Amino acid sequence: MTQTPPAAPAEVDVKPKGLAVLKVAFRERRTLAMLLLGFSAGLPFAMLIGTLNAWLTEEEIPVATIGILSWIGLFGAFRFLWSPAVSWTPPGIGKRFGRRRSWLLVLQVIIAVALGLVALSHPGAGVLGPLAMGAALGAFAFATQDIVIDAWRIEVADEKTPIDLLSTIYQLGYRTAALAGGAGSLLLSEVIGWPGVFLTAALLMGLGIVGTLIAPEPVPSSRTAIARERRGSPRLRLIVLVATLAAWAWAAFMLVRFMVTALTTSPAPSAGTFTGSWGPWIVGATVVLPAALAGLIVWKGRAATAAEASAAPKLADTLYDAILAPLVELMGRLGWGAVIVLGLILTYRITDGVWGPFAFPFYMGDTGGALGHTAAEVALASKTFGVIMTIVGIALGGWALLVIGRMWSLLLGAVLSAATNLLMMDLALGAPVIGGFMSATGLYGLFGAVGVGEPLARLMLAIAGENIAGGFAGAAFVAYLSALSNRTFGAVQFAVFISLALLIGTLGRGALGELIDAQGYAPMFMIAAWIGVIAIVFVLIEWVRLGFEARKIAREGTATV
Template identity: 30%
Template structure:
C-alpha cells in the first residue's frame, strides 16, 4: 500500500481536493445504494403494512427482518473469501458481491411491489427477508471496497461521501416513497425504489476493482494454516472445509490480535464506547422534544430536515479535517464533542420549547455527529488488513453499536427516575471512557503512525 502523505505537510487546498477523487465521487452513489433498502424493510415497510390494515402483532414480528444488519458478522467471512461462479472472474472479489447483493435487493423490492400482503403476507415476509439480507451483504462488500479502494488519507472523504449518499437514500426511501404511495399507491412506490437500485448497479459496473496484495506478515500467518493442514489427518471435503474456516474466520481475528497485541483489547473497548453517548441519548430525543412542548411540525422541520443538513455538513467537515490533520487528532476532538454537545439538550430542557434553542441544540449535535461518523469510519478502516477487510470491518461495526443499543434499552427507566436535564448530563458522562481511551490509543496505537497491512496498486484509478 502506498504511504499516505504526512497530514502536517498538506494545506487546505490539498485537503479540499480529496473530494474530486473519482473513487470518492463514486462512493456517493454506492452510499445511496447502501442506504436505499434500509427503510424499505424498516419504517416505510411497517407504514405500508399498517396502511393496508395488517395486524400490529404481525407488523411487530416482521420488524425482525432488520436484524440482518446486526448479525452480518456471521457471513462476512463468506463475502471475504468465497468466489461467486462467473461473477468474480468477470468483476473481481468486491464488485461481484456488490452486484449479486444489488440484484437480490432490486428483485426483492420488485417482488414486494407485486405482492398484496392482505392476501399473501408470508410471501411479502420472504421478499423482505431477502431484501434485508441482500442489504446487509451489500454493506459488507461496499465497506470492504471503500477501505481497499484508496489510501488512508482519503478514508475520511470516502466516509463523508458515503454518509452523504446514504442519507439522501434515506430521504428517498422515507419521504420519497411515502409521497409516491400517497398519489400512486404502494406498489408504484416499491417499484420505483426497486428501479433506483440501478444507481448502485451502474456505479459498481463503472468503478474498478481495488487491486491488493497480501503483505509478508499475513503470508506467514496463512502459511501456518498450510503447515497445519499438511499435518492433519483430514482429507477431501473435511480438509477443504477446515482450510476455508481457518482462513476465513480464524485468521482475521488472529491477524488483528497479532498486529496490535495487548492494545487490541483497548481498541475494541474504544470502538464499543466511542458512539455510546450519541446512541444512549438518541433513543429518547423525539420523546424529549414532545414532552417539553415542541409540535410535530417543528420536530419534522428542525430535528429531521435541518438536522439532516447539519449531519451532512458535519460529515463533509470531518472528511476535510481527516485529510488535513490525520485521523487521531480529529478522533480525540470528536470524542470530546459528543458529550459536550449532549449538554446542549440539558440547556434546552431548562429553556423549554423555544425554537431557537432547538435549532442550536440540533446544529451542535448533528454537526458533531457528522464529524464523528466520518472520522470513526476512517479510523475503523485504518485498523483492517486488506486480506480480511470485510470480516474485520463487520466485527468493528457490530461492536460499535451493540453496547450503546443495549444501554439505550434502560433510558426510559432512567428518565422516569430523573428529569430530562439530568438525563442528558448522564448521557454526557457516559462518554468520558471514550475520551480517556482515545488518549491512550494516541500513544500506543496511533493509526497515523502504523502502516495498514496490504499494498494497493493504482489507487488513483476510478
C-alpha cells in the same frame, strides 16, 4: 583529475496534502463510485427499516404485526457472522467482474427485486407474505452489501484517494439516500402512492449498479499472504477453529430461533429486547472468544513458513483463513493495544446509540420533561432538517480529516458528541440556556419569519447541534475503523468493528427506561454526556499508542538501514 559525479537530485514530495487531496481525488472514478455505492447502501436501509413502517402504519396494520418485521434489523447488527463468505468469488460472473464487483452486482439486483416484492404486496388487504419475504431478503442483502462496500473502500484507498476521503464520501452518499428514502419517500407517497415509492426505490438501486460498473476492482491478496496468519501447530489451529465454529453455530441457532418465534407467536417478541438480552452474549461468543483464542495463537505459535503458506490448503485451513486469520492478524498487529481499541469502539458512538430509542418519546411525549411536539413537527425537525444537518456535519468531518488529520478529528468528534447531549438535557429542563441564547441572538425572529414557533425552533436548534456533531463524529469514526482494518482482511475486521459499535448501545437501555420513568429525561442525557467523556479518554490513550507504534516502526526502520 577525476571528476566527482553530480549528486542525484533529491526526491520531491509530490503527494497531495490537505484540501489539495480533493482536487486530485475528484479526477478519480473511485470517488464517484464511492458516492454511488454509499447511496446504494443507505437507500435500502432507509426504505426497509424506517419508511416501510410508515406505510404499514398508514394502512392501520397492528403494532404487533409491525413488531414482527422489526427483527430484520438484526441482519445489520450480526453481519459479521457471514462476513467471511465474501472472501470467495461468486461463480459465473466472478471471472469477468472480479470478486468485489461480482458480489456487489448480485446483491444490488437482489435488493432491487426485494424492494419490488414489497411494492407488489397489499398490506391493507392483509397480504403480508410477499412484504415480509421482500423485507427479510432485502435486509440480508443490504447488510451483506455493506460488508463488500466496506472491504472495497479499504482495498482501493491510496495516497491520492485516502481512506479518510473515501469514508467521508461514503457517508455523504449514505445520508443523501437516507434523506431521499425518508422525507423524500413520505412526500412522494402523496403523489404516486406507497407501491410507486418502493418501485422507484428499486429503480434507484440502478445508481448502485452504475457505481459498481465504474468502480475499479481491487487487486486480491495472494493466498500466501493470507496463509501467513496460520500460526501455531495444526492441532492448535484445529481446536481454535472448532471452538469458534461451535460458538458461531450457537449464535446462528439463537438468531434463527428468534426469527421463527417472531413469525409464529402473537404478540411477537421485540428485536430490540432480543438484542439487548442476547446481543452481548452473542458478541462475546462470536467475537470476544475467537479474538481471545486468536491472541492465544499469536502468543503460542510462530508464523507459517513460505513453504507451509504456499502448500495447497485443506478444508480446515481454508475455513481458518476465512474466519480466524483476520482476527489473528488483528491481534498480532495490535497486541496489548487491542484493549484500547476495543474500549474506543465500544464507547465512541454510544452517546448516540444509548438514548436513540428514546428520541421520539422525548420529542413527542408529555411527561418527565418530554417536549410534546406533534408527529408533523418531529418529521420536519428530525427527518428532514436533522438529516440535512447530519450531512453538513459529515462534510465538516471530511474537511477536518483532510486538514487537521484523523486523530484530531476523532478527538473533536468525541468532544462534540459528549457536549451536544447537554443541549438535549437543557431542552428537558425547559430550555433555559437555549431559550436565552435564541432570544439574545434574534434566532427566534429568524425561525419565526419562516413560520416556525419558539418551541419547535428550540428543538431544531438542539437537533442541529446534535446531528452536526453526530455527522462529524461518524465521518471520523468510519475513517478510523477503515484505517484500522488490514486490506487483506478488511471485510471481516470492519464487520466485527461495526457490529460491536452497533450492539453496545443496547446495553443499559432497560435501566435507562426505568430512570426516565423515575426521574425524567434530563438525567439520561447527563449520563450519555459522561459516557462521552470516557470515549474522549480512550481517544487520547489511542493517540498515545499510535504515536508509540509510529516511533517504534521508525526505530526499526533506522536500525535496518
